[in-house]
Structures are given as C-alpha cells and as structure tokens.
Amino acid sequence: MTETLTLAKAVNAALADALEGDDRVLLMGEDIGQLGGVFRVTDGLQARFGAQRVIDSPLAESAIIGTAIGMSYRGFRVVTEIQFDGFIYPAFDQIVAQVAKLRYRSRGRVSMPLTIRVPYGGAIGSVEHHSESPESYFAHTAGLRVVTASTPQEAYSTLRAAIASDDPVLFFEPKGKYYTKGEVDRSIVRDLETANVVASGRDVTIAAYGPTVETALRAAIAAADEGIEVEVIDLRSISPLDVDTVVESVQRTGRLVVTHEAPAEASVSSELITSVVERAFSSLEAPPERVTGYDTPYPPSAVEHDYLPSLDRLLDAVDRTLGRRNSRTELDYASVMGAAR
Amino acid sequence: MTETLTLAKAVNAALADALEGDDRVLLMGEDIGQLGGVFRVTDGLQARFGAQRVIDSPLAESAIIGTAIGMSYRGFRVVTEIQFDGFIYPAFDQIVAQVAKLRYRSRGRVSMPLTIRVPYGGAIGSVEHHSESPESYFAHTAGLRVVTASTPQEAYSTLRAAIASDDPVLFFEPKGKYYTKGEVDRSIVRDLETANVVASGRDVTIAAYGPTVETALRAAIAAADEGIEVEVIDLRSISPLDVDTVVESVQRTGRLVVTHEAPAEASVSSELITSVVERAFSSLEAPPERVTGYDTPYPPSAVEHDYLPSLDRLLDAVDRTLGRRNSRTELDYASVMGAAR
Amino acid sequence: MSITVPAPDPALAAGLDCPLRVLDLDGTRLHDPLLDAHLGDIDESALADLYLDMVRVRRLDTEAFALTRQGHLVLWPPLLGQEAAQVGAARSLEQRDWVFGSYREHGFALLRGADMAEFARIWKAYAHGGWDPHEINMAPSQIIIGAQSLHGVGYAMAAKMDGSDEVALTAFGDGATSEGDVNEALVWASAFQAPVVFLCQNNQYAISEPVAVQSGGLPLALRPTGFGIPSMRVDGNDVLAMLAAGRIAVERARAGGGPTFIEAVTYRRGPHTTTDDPKRYRDEAEVEAWVAKDPIDRVERALERMGVDMDPVRAEAKVRADRLAKEFRAAAEHAEPPAAEEIFDNVYAQPSRRLERQRAEHLAFVASLAEESK
Amino acid sequence: MSITVPAPDPALAAGLDCPLRVLDLDGTRLHDPLLDAHLGDIDESALADLYLDMVRVRRLDTEAFALTRQGHLVLWPPLLGQEAAQVGAARSLEQRDWVFGSYREHGFALLRGADMAEFARIWKAYAHGGWDPHEINMAPSQIIIGAQSLHGVGYAMAAKMDGSDEVALTAFGDGATSEGDVNEALVWASAFQAPVVFLCQNNQYAISEPVAVQSGGLPLALRPTGFGIPSMRVDGNDVLAMLAAGRIAVERARAGGGPTFIEAVTYRRGPHTTTDDPKRYRDEAEVEAWVAKDPIDRVERALERMGVDMDPVRAEAKVRADRLAKEFRAAAEHAEPPAAEEIFDNVYAQPSRRLERQRAEHLAFVASLAEESK
Numbered sequence A, B: 001m002t003e004t005l006t007l008a009k010a011v012n013a014a015l016a017d018a019l020e021g022d023d024r025v026l027l028m029g030e031d032i033g034q035l036g037g038v039f040r041v042t043d044g045l046q047a048r049f050g051a052q053r054v055i056d057s058p059l060a061e062s063a064i065i066g067t068a069i070g071m072s073y074r075g076f077r078v079v080t081e082i083q084f085d086g087f088i089y090p091a092f093d094q095i096v097a098q099v100a101k102l103r104y105r106s107r108g109r110v111s112m113p114l115t116i117r118v119p120y121g122g123a124i125g126s127v128e129h130h131s132e133s134p135e136s137y138f139a140h141t142a143g144l145r146v147v148t149a150s151t152p153q154e155a156y157s158t159l160r161a162a163i164a165s166d167d168p169v170l171f172f173e174p175k176g177k178y179y180t181k182g183e184v185d186r187s188i189v190r191d192l193e194t195a196n197v198v199a200s201g202r203d204v205t206i207a208a209y210g211p212t213v214e215t216a217l218r219a220a221i222a223a224a225d226e227g228i229e230v231e232v233i234d235l236r237s238i239s240p241l242d243v244d245t246v247v248e249s250v251q252r253t254g255r256l257v258v259t260h261e262a263p264a265e266a267s268v269s270s271e272l273i274t275s276v277v278e279r280a281f282s283s284l285e286a287p288p289e290r291v292t293g294y295d296t297p298y299p300p301s302a303v304e305h306d307y308l309p310s311l312d313r314l315l316d317a318v319d320r321t322l323g324r325r326n327s328r329t330e331l332d333y334a335s336v337m338g339a340a341r
Numbered sequence C, D: 001m002s003i004t005v006p007a008p009d010p011a012l013a014a015g016l017d018c019p020l021r022v023l024d025l026d027g028t029r030l031h032d033p034l035l036d037a038h039l040g041d042i043d044e045s046a047l048a049d050l051y052l053d054m055v056r057v058r059r060l061d062t063e064a065f066a067l068t069r070q071g072h073l074v075l076w077p078p079l080l081g082q083e084a085a086q087v088g089a090a091r092s093l094e095q096r097d098w099v100f101g102s103y104r105e106h107g108f109a110l111l112r113g114a115d116m117a118e119f120a121r122i123w124k125a126y127a128h129g130g131w132d133p134h135e136i137n138m139a140p141s142q143i144i145i146g147a148q149s150l151h152g153v154g155y156a157m158a159a160k161m162d163g164s165d166e167v168a169l170t171a172f173g174d175g176a177t178s179e180g181d182v183n184e185a186l187v188w189a190s191a192f193q194a195p196v197v198f199l200c201q202n203n204q205y206a207i208s209e210p211v212a213v214q215s216g217g218l219p220l221a222l223r224p225t226g227f228g229i230p231s232m233r234v235d236g237n238d239v240l241a242m243l244a245a246g247r248i249a250v251e252r253a254r255a256g257g258g259p260t261f262i263e264a265v266t267y268r269r270g271p272h273t274t275t276d277d278p279k280r281y282r283d284e285a286e287v288e289a290w291v292a293k294d295p296i297d298r299v300e301r302a303l304e305r306m307g308v309d310m311d312p313v314r315a316e317a318k319v320r321a322d323r324l325a326k327e328f329r330a331a332a333e334h335a336e337p338p339a340a341e342e343i344f345d346n347v348y349a350q351p352s353r354r355l356e357r358q359r360a361e362h363l364a365f366v367a368s369l370a371e372e373s374k
C-alpha cells in the first residue's frame, strides 16, 4: 500500500512506526514535543507516545548526544534531533570522540544504536547557520554512518533502517525538500550502504545526494534534449560511499560529475572522485568535475542561488566532461588571479 | 645566524620572539605556564613574560577559543594551545562557527588574528585520544588557515607567520617530531600558502606534510637505490593547499602519492588528489595513490605502526604508480570481501 | 583544609524570592534599598528619556515585524515585551563599553547607534552582519545560542589586562543557560574576576519550551551563585530596576569587583520569530497577563504620577518613533542586494589562490549564462 | 511572578565551610549527625573490609606504577592518596548500579570486578577498553575530560524511565568542573531529577594547575547548589565519610529524590601520570602534609582504637594485596598484544565494504613484506 506524503511527513511516519514497533525507541531534542519541531516533522508524536518517549530537551546539543549515549548503555535506541545543521557543532566532541568510537573502544561490547537527525542544506532563504551542509565532517569520522534521502520514500525507508541499525547513524534531512511530495510504501526496506541509479545513461554519470538529486535529474532531462545521456546516481549513503556502483557506472560513461551543497575542500566529493580515480582511472575519459558550494562560509541567502549547485552549473560541468564549449573554455586563470598573488 | 634546535624548542623560540616583538601577543592554554606545557614547548615563557601574557587557563577548550575571540576584538593576538589533537573537539563550534566566520560575517570589519596550536599525530606510543590527526576537519572549514611544519626551521618560521597573520591559523605541531633537531635561522620568513619541494625527482611525486615528510624523504632515498627518482613536496599549508606546486611537479612526473597520518575518507589527500586530477588529468600516467591512516578510529598504539604510513607502505605505493610489482598485484578483492557482503 | 565561603551578602543574590522592582504596575515608585542607591539622578526628564527609548525600540520592532509580514524582511525575532530589559541595561553602559548579544538584541543595537540601513540588511538576508562592531562597540548579533557569552568574558579579560575600566555586557536568553558555553563563561568570569555583566533575559520561553524545561523550575539567578558570581533577579519589565541593576553590575565591574549576573524576568509577547506559531504551545491568557505588565505603560503611569504632562512627551515620542520607522522601512524596502561576487569576499584577510580561482570560475560561469540568454 | 526557592536545608549544601569528616586523623570517631545516620551498620568488621579494599586498591596502584617504570605499561595515572574517596563511594553502590568514570578510577574498576588481565591491556596500549562494561556495570574509562558525566546522567534518566531504582554514579576531577559537559550534566540532572551521583574527586590539581585556577578559590561543592542540586563537601581521605555521603546520595537517588553532588576533598600524591614531573609545580612539603592525612593509616588507627588486633588484619590485607599485585603483574608482563588486523574490527556493527577493502589491502601488504624478507 502506498500513500502520498511530503518528505517531512514521511520522516514523521518513520518515527511514528519506529516508536510504535519498539518501545526502546525514544525521541529527544529541542522543541520536538509540544511544538512538533520547528518544521513540524515530529508533529503529533508527543501527544501520541507521551512526553517520556518524545522528550523536549534543554537547550544543549552536547548534552542531547551525551545523555543519549548513556541511554544507549541501557538499551534504548535514541533518535535525537539537532534543530538545524549549523547547531551540531557544540555536540561535535560527543559525536566524533564518543558515539563514533564506543564500539571500537569497547571492542564490540558497547553498541551505540543512536540516530542523529539533522535537517540540512540551503535554498530556504533563511539567516546564518540555518542552511549548512556539515556532512563531510562526519564522513571523515570513522565509526559513523552518514546517510541522507532525496525523496519521501527514501526518507521513510532509510530512517527506519537507521533506527534499526546497531551502528550510530547521522541522518541528514534535506530541509529544502521537506514539502516535496511523493509516494511512500512503508513496506520497502532499504539498507544503509547502497546507492540507487535513478536515471540511466551512457554519456556522463552524475553522482548526487539529498537535495541535489532532483537538480541532477533535471540536468539529465535537459541534457537529453541535446542528445546527451546522463546517468544519475543517488548516493544515499554519504559514508561509507557505495563506490562500487559509481565505478560500475563510470566504467560505462567514462565521465563523472559529483554534486553536493557542501563546500568542496576535503569533502564528500573529493572523496568520491579520489576513490573513483583510484579504481576506474583507465575508464575515465575526462577529469571528474565537482559542482558544490564554494569554499566560503554559507553566504547571505540573498545570494545563495549563486552559491548552490544549480541546473545550469551542472549542465556546464557535464559540458566540461564532454569537452563541449563551457564557461571555462576561454577562462584565463593567470590574468584574473591578481589578488591572490 | 643559525642555531641547532629541536622542533619543540623552535616552537618555543617562535613564541618567545613573538611575545617579545609585540605586546599584543598573548599565550593561553592548559598547563602552559608554570609547567611549561606537557611537552615543555612553552617552558620558561611564563617566567619570562609573566602570568598575564602566558595564561594558565581553566580546563575548557570551548572557553579557551571563545575568550580568545573576545580578546581579538580588543586587538590582542592570542596564541592558544590545545593540549592534544584529541581534545580539540569541545572547541569545534567556537572554531568553525565563530573563529572561521567572523571576518565573513562582519564583512571584513572584525579580524581574528588567532593562532591555535595543536600538537598532533601518532607514533608516540600513547593512549587513546593522544595521537590523532584532525586537520581534515579544519581543511573543510572555509575561513581557517591550516598549516603544519616538518622541521625546526619550518616550525619556527611558519609559526611566526601564523601569529603575524590577520587570518585565524591552526598550527599543527607534529608531536612525534618534537625532539628532532635541525638548524634554525630566525631571519627566514615564510608565508602560509606555499609548498616546498624538498627533494627533486622526475619519476614520482610524493606530497606529504608534517610528520610524513621525513618518511617521504626516506622513501626517496630508498627508491633512488632502485633507480627511481622521487620528488618530495612538503605541503606546509594543509588549507589552502598549494595545488600549483603539486600540479607543476605532476606535470613532470605523471605520478602522485599523497601521504598523511589522518584517515583517508574525505580528507586532505582526497582533496589534493581531486584537485590535481582536475588540473593535471592529462599529465597523469597512473592513478594517484594514498598512503594514510586507515578509516578506523586511531588504534591502540601497540599496533599504531601498522596503522600509520610507513616507509614500506610508501614504497609500495610508489611501485603501484609505476606499475611495478606491489602488494596488490595479486590481490583479489572479490574473494576477500566476504564479511561486507 | 577549611575554606571559608564569603558570607551570603543579600546583595549578592538579590531577588531570588521575588524579582527586584521599583516601579509598580500602576506606576507607583516602590522603594528598594539596593536599587534606589543607584537611581538618585533619575528625575522626570531622565525617566522620560527612558520612555522615549522604549517607545522607539518598540516601534522599530513592530515596524520590522510588519515589514516581514509584508515580505520585505525574511525573518524577524520580535522583542515585544522586552523593551525595558534591554533599554534599562543598555543605558547602564557607557558607549566605550562593549556588548555581545544574541539575535534579539535590537534594543541594544538601536541605542548604541547601529546604522539602520545596515541593520535592515541582516533581516533581508542581504548580510550576516549589520553594523560596524568597532564603531558602536557591539559584536555582530549571534545566532549560535550562548557562544557570545565567552566572547564577552574574553573581551572583559582583555580590558582588564589593558588596565582599562571598560566593561563588557553579554546578553542571552533563558534557554542559553543550558549550553556549556554559558556555563564555561561563568567559570572563567569567576576565575579571572572579569569585568563582565551577564544579562539573561528570561522571556519565559526558548522557542516553544517554557523555562522550566531548562531549570526544573528554579530561578535562573540561582545558577551564578554556585560559581561565586553575585546575582540579581530583576523585574525585567521595570526599566528603572533594570537600569539600577545594570549600574550596580557595571560599577562593580569597573571598580575591579568582577562579574555580575542579572536575570531579567520578562516575557516574549510575540512569536519566537515571524515563522513561529506560539499558539501551539501557550495560551492567549498567559500573554494577556503579561500585557498588563507592559513596560512602557508602566513608565507612562509613573511619569503621570510625577505630574508630568504626557501629551508633549507622547507627541515627541511619536515623532521620533515615526521618523525611525520611516528610516527603517526605507532601508528595508530600498536596500541594495549584495552582488553575488561578494560570496568570495572577506573569507580571508589575505586572499587565497584557491578561492580566487573559484571566484574567476564563478564569474566566467555567470558571464556564460548572460551570453547564452542573449 | 514570585518563585519560591526551597529553604536552604543544611543537608543540601553540607560541609562548605569545612569538609564533612567522621574519622579524625588520629582515628578518633567524630560525630556528624548527617553522616552518622548512614553508618549504623559499620562495625569493626565492616570497617576492616573497607581497610582491605583500600589496601588492595593502593597495592594495585603502586604495582602498576612500578610496572610502568619498568617498561611493562606505557602510562599510569596513579590514584595514590585517593583510595578512600573511591572505595567509600564505590561501596555505597550496589553492583546493579552503573559507574561512569575517568582514567583514574582504578579503585572503582577493581571493586566492581574488572578483569585484571583485560584492565592491564589498556595501560599497555594494547586496547582502548579494559573490561566488559555490561559485566561490571561500569563504562570504559574516559580520557576526554568530563564527557562521561553526560553519559552517567543519560543512564540515570533511562533507569528512571524504566521505573528501576538503579542509580548511576559519574566520577570526574576538579579540573573537569570547568568543562561545558559537566555543567550541562548538572543542568540535565536537575531538570530531569535524574537518579545520579556526581562524584568530584578534588585532588587539588588538574595536571599542574591548582584547583584555584578553575574555581577562583571557591569550594567546588558550591557549584551544584546554583543548579538546585544538593551537595556535600566531604573529607575525601575519610573512607567512612565518603561511604556515608555516597549512601545519602544513592538513597536519595533510589527514592526518587534526584541528583546529588559530592566533592571529595583529597590529594593526588603522585604525579599526574608517570610522564609528569610534579616538582615543576608543587613543593614536597605540600605532599608531606597530605601524607599525614593518609586515608589508610587513619582507618588502621580507628580500628586499633576500636580494640581490633591489627596484626591478622594487616596480614590478611597483605596476602590479598600480594595476590592481586601478582595477578596484575602477570597480566602486564604476559598480555598478548593485539593482532594488527584488529585495527579493522569493531568499527561498525555491520562491516563496511570500504573498510573490508582496506583490511584486505593491509593484509596483502603485510604478506608482501613477509615475502620480501624471506
């Protein structure tokens, strides 16, 4: 049975079903109870499951994660919410030095089946700290699984898998897509490591995740008009990456564009490109391209559309991989780089 | 005039000269005063400059950085110490959301001429959290400069440059090399963005930084025995990377090995390789190789030498880039990967 | 091994049972020995000035709120109801002192002289920062809850190191008291006896969460006492009490007496921000009860009781508030959006080659789009 | 608007002026109404058991210290001088309760039954964790200062949610009180009335920094009172006082009375760790003064005063301590080092393809080295 849900409602449904199905599942975060979250993602859950299982917490991210760790020792599966991407950093130590390491440190004796939900990404016209994409920090951290979703179905199924997993999972929710609707079949089960090929093509591969998957699909449609076949891969898992699927695709297309909203430097796209180069170097017919946020802090949202990956920037990158005329064809770096040298 | 100093003493000398030269320079950190730091790097500085300028702080990393920010508003140039790599995470929010962004946020009106000293790296036989290499997190963060040093001279000159810079700088000190001696000329001035070619060669380029530079140089010597010329680049600046210098080298050698102690995933080596591929794809004769820490938490130090880049692992990677027989020549991945699928 | 704890001076934890107040709801001037000593100079004209300040602050707030509803600003966190807390505290400072506040400190920004045209740009999402911090001695507004408290303490430590008698004030909300940073700020302020004033505006909510979620129902002003920091719990809707408490704290700091914590007990009558729906978590009746404690009405009544003819005062207030509203509206409506290229500015003091490449690529990309659409 | 603060029950902030003590330095049994009520069952034999515990803990510590000097362990953070603080508190718990401590909690580990062979492996850097947490109800030792305090509070919240009367104790040092995490732990414990015991072993130093650097000279036991958490400042070298304080805290927690904070005023007589040189920051005389307050001597004297023939007790203690030392030394000398391949184990519950590739590559590399050296 399928139903039409927004991505936000799909998350809500996954949380409700997890709470319903396992009484060791708990929700904890700021404003998630009475208010139902600033995006209403947890709407109705406290009323339905009680304030003991859907906990409005004090305003302290390190403590949200730190106390959830303590609860995990007692066998709870805590789903914590960090209200916005930009507010996860106070919890960084508890996430990278504790959550990520407790299984390792205890040689498998302590499980941290914690899920950390983080609405992330931009294009929502908001103010500072509300539009960031911090996933690369966590991708660099061994011991964490980092996943995201591009559709309501993926949100539902991936979040269920995250909560069921005995590994700690950061579940990044593309907040700019919260109100996107789609069909959801609650019986579809997904894992935490496999990428989806969401459009097939033989000329260029675009690997995307979360909010950029839709843009990539639009790029595939636009490119098709010019006779270019774009294969689009929804990575789903940001760490570990499903490099196999991307390599298999690149072996066919010979060309790769990786896109995400996060800055490029030492990021998920750096990793994916390097991994593909390591394993499919001889298949590559052009250097892989990145279409990402620039290496600046997230700008004022008045100009965020210049900062974020866009359809046109993706198409331009596709053109670059194909050696077609593109925005950099006549770019003379030497002449424009006065300031930096 | 040169003098022979250990790397630790070179850092001490840089701090002393900075304190001497500018009375707005302050030092702040845990145990840096009376004790002179757990590595004695700040030995004698409190006695010489007073407890007002070499401040033993309470035990709170977020506050060390947060109060240093406040002091920066008043024109101080604060050199903070984080006692060990693994203790920087409680300060993560203040570093990535505050220090890194204040210039941007204020449109250039607020400067953060802060230096954050961090002893990092392994091979010291210590216990958990004392041997990490967290630099990739900061490389991913726009607005920060991230530098390191491989010799006493570089430590002296780079730290002086860091303190003099109006940008916030993370200065990663390779603690495993603190007792390495070298000649130091205090008049040598270095910038914060240029890599050094420390050995020339035309077959393979190894890019290294901090503690791995010495290993890379040893690899160059060992390879020379087999008639292979290795060019070694000491990156010095981890962010931004001096991609130009590496590209120029790879254009000659066609082969690249990148090495650091930090885990590989979404790291500085991912970035460097991706950047080089973007700009020197057609020069590459083999896929670039990484020799890094594995994607696990830092292991118990009894086995750290298996985890860390070693001379043999570097030489093996050099062999791979040259298509020579190497450890993976007969590796059949499919047959060994039962557990993960 | 015995350590003697300083005798609990009532002035060191005043108002815990009942917040300090010197203006009653009906405008009666109440007497409080602690606060009165710091209000000797407040005559009718000084009180009228505070009235003018509050009216202007409120007008700025309501104008901005309306502008947001009309689509001219992207977001606004209203301070309606908190005018006395901000005006009283702000007026206890000198201009040479520094303020480190949150996103709701519009009153401080206005009174310290923030350029309204620049200020409006923050809430249009045209800029992250809205004034020159070094011009008005106020750090950019802070969205990361509590982070600024450490900056305030650091600034105060630096002022002390300089031998200056300048003071830092850091403002934050009730919710912020749960964050590690605010507590570390208390540790450091106490350890270094930093000349800092902690102003906690307890407006009863952190978004939807009533303050009891943070504190378990205890007064927030109790907290600093455990760090050895003197504390006052003040009626935050009483501008005179806030002024006096601020002065006590500022004078203590200037004189080398270290930090003070002020809990201003007040109420956020509007939504958390313009995107919030407070009906989901509180009753209209609760809001009404706080309307009756309005900080501005109270001063009007006090001035009347003092025999002041309010008509010219109100008229003057209206003129000045209108002028401010007009100025702010014009700023909001006509602000120049940033050029996209500004994305690449001010990341580093010393531009990096990496970023200059990205700038060049971006400009080339924009040019290519323009080309195409020709 | 008035909130009533709970009347300051002396039991809620006891010992601030002078730490609570029931055993004087010369072994005299002092009387303290608060503590005595919880020591009714402590006869000669019970006190002798505590003595045995302390002797064993000390012996483990000194043996490990020696083993480090001899190169069998890589590092050791000694607890010499803190035996009473740990034994008293540990013995106030039931085995079903949980402990979340730092790297210096060897006393807790021993008394809760940690396997010594596994324990030794931590300090040989053979393993990060040294016992099965679910077997002895004690989390792996924690090096990140203060982080475990939140884990303890979370565990206690979970126990309460389960309707269990189990209790969590979290132990940390004086330095840890400055970290945001410990303060957030106090906020949460207070807000949720978690059944948790905060044990702060104030051993006067955080590495080289005297406790005054953290607190500005105020007793650390003052801190929790600002969070509404009852607190006791206890002579941490008095095992009976520690036991009684622990029992008060544990009973309160079990009965639904929420958290309690205990500051154990004690002294770290050894270096911070075996790599530290305390001569750089403190006088020998200071150490000597604390030797005179030795926690074990004091109990010996008390037992003697009670008329106990100490010879057999001492003999028994020696036998058991020797046995423990032997067991630990054997463990330290003969522990099996980890296989290098363990680097790749236990990163994930569900192995990842990425890491299995790396494992395969590493094994191939190791094999190739072996090949070469043939």
Ligand SMILES: Cc1ncc(C[n+]2csc(CCOP(=O)(O)OP(=O)(O)O)c2C)c(N)n1
Residues within 6 Å of the ligand: A030, A059, A061, A083, A087, A090, C104, C143, C144, C145, C172, C173, C174, C175, C176, C177, C203, C205, C206, C207, C268, C272
């Ligand atoms: C570190 C962090 N966590 C969460 C948020 C989201 N957030 C914004 S305002 C707010 C409530 C703040 O409450 P309070 O401190 O009482 O200040 P008020 O808004 O009432 O003025 C929250 C949770 C944030 N901005 N920063």
Ligand SMILES: Cc1ncc(C[n+]2csc(CCOP(=O)(O)OP(=O)(O)O)c2C)c(N)n1
Residues within 6 Å of the ligand: B030, B059, B061, B083, B087, B090, D104, D143, D144, D145, D172, D173, D174, D175, D176, D177, D203, D205, D206, D207, D268, D272
């Ligand atoms: C977050 C963090 N910062 C710094 C350190 C380094 N460090 C290890 S022990 C220590 C002092 C701890 O003092 P205290 O809390 O009093 O405990 P004690 O060692 O005296 O038992 C410090 C600074 C650390 N382990 N973790």
Ligand SMILES: [Mg+2]
Residues within 6 Å of the ligand: C173, C174, C175, C201, C202, C203, C204, C205, C206, C207
């Ligand atoms: Mg509030």
Ligand SMILES: [Mg+2]
Residues within 6 Å of the ligand: D173, D174, D175, D201, D202, D203, D204, D205, D206, D207
């Ligand atoms: Mg200590």
